[in-house]
Amino acid sequence: MNLFGMMDASGEAMEAERMRAEVVAANMANAETTRTATGGPYKRQHLIFAASTGDGDFLDSMNSVAAGAAPDTSSLPALPALPGFNLPPLNPPGSTAVAPTVHIAGVVEDPGPPLKRYDPGHPDAGPDGYVAYPDINPLTEMVDLMGATRAYGLNGSAVQAEKEMIGSALEIAKS
Numbered sequence: 001m002n003l004f005g006m007m008d009a010s011g012e013a014m015e016a017e018r019m020r021a022e023v024v025a026a027n028m029a030n031a032e033t034t035r036t037a038t039g040g041p042y043k044r045q046h047l048i049f050a051a052s053t054g055d056g057d058f059l060d061s062m063n064s065v066a067a068g069a070a071p072d073t074s075s076l077p078a079l080p081a082l083p084g085f086n087l088p089p090l091n092p093p094g095s096t097a098v099a100p101t102v103h104i105a106g107v108v109e110d111p112g113p114p115l116k117r118y119d120p121g122h123p124d125a126g127p128d129g130y131v132a133y134p135d136i137n138p139l140t141e142m143v144d145l146m147g148a149t150r151a152y153g154l155n156g157s158a159v160q161a162e163k164e165m166i167g168s169a170l171e172i173a174k175s
Helices: 003-029 057-066 138-174
Strands: 045-052 101-109 115-118 130-133
Touching (some): 003 045, 003 138
Antiparallel strands (some): 045 101
8 A cells, every 4th residue: 555545545534524523513503403394303414434445355354354254364474473463464565455445325314213392382392292302412412523523633643644754755765
């Protein structure tokens, strides 16, 4: 995997996390919305992330490991013995593997029922006096937002480190 492939993977992840933060913000903004254009209360939105590569090797290997099969390491170079660290590199030197990336597979609505609150004076109250509110927990949304923010920042740090590696490689090539 080349450095630019790693930048692509980090860039895709940053885009996905930005969308995740936007969905959380929309959920928080609509936490009290009792009437939408489609009728009924706002439904909490969730993002579905999916892994993707250009050649499917990453997905195939993840699926085989998830099914309980041991990963094929026969083509990987031998590693020096380090206590507690016996994992092979993701892409051995000379590999043409494509960097795995993430993309948004879709946005889905929460299938859960709305919360019912007794408020007979509300314009959206039913005949029994209850109003249907979105089932949005602000604490859950804040945790999701913090996770998206941290992941975005970590991928930004990875891009910065990659830029520094490229700069160092250019300095070495000049000398």
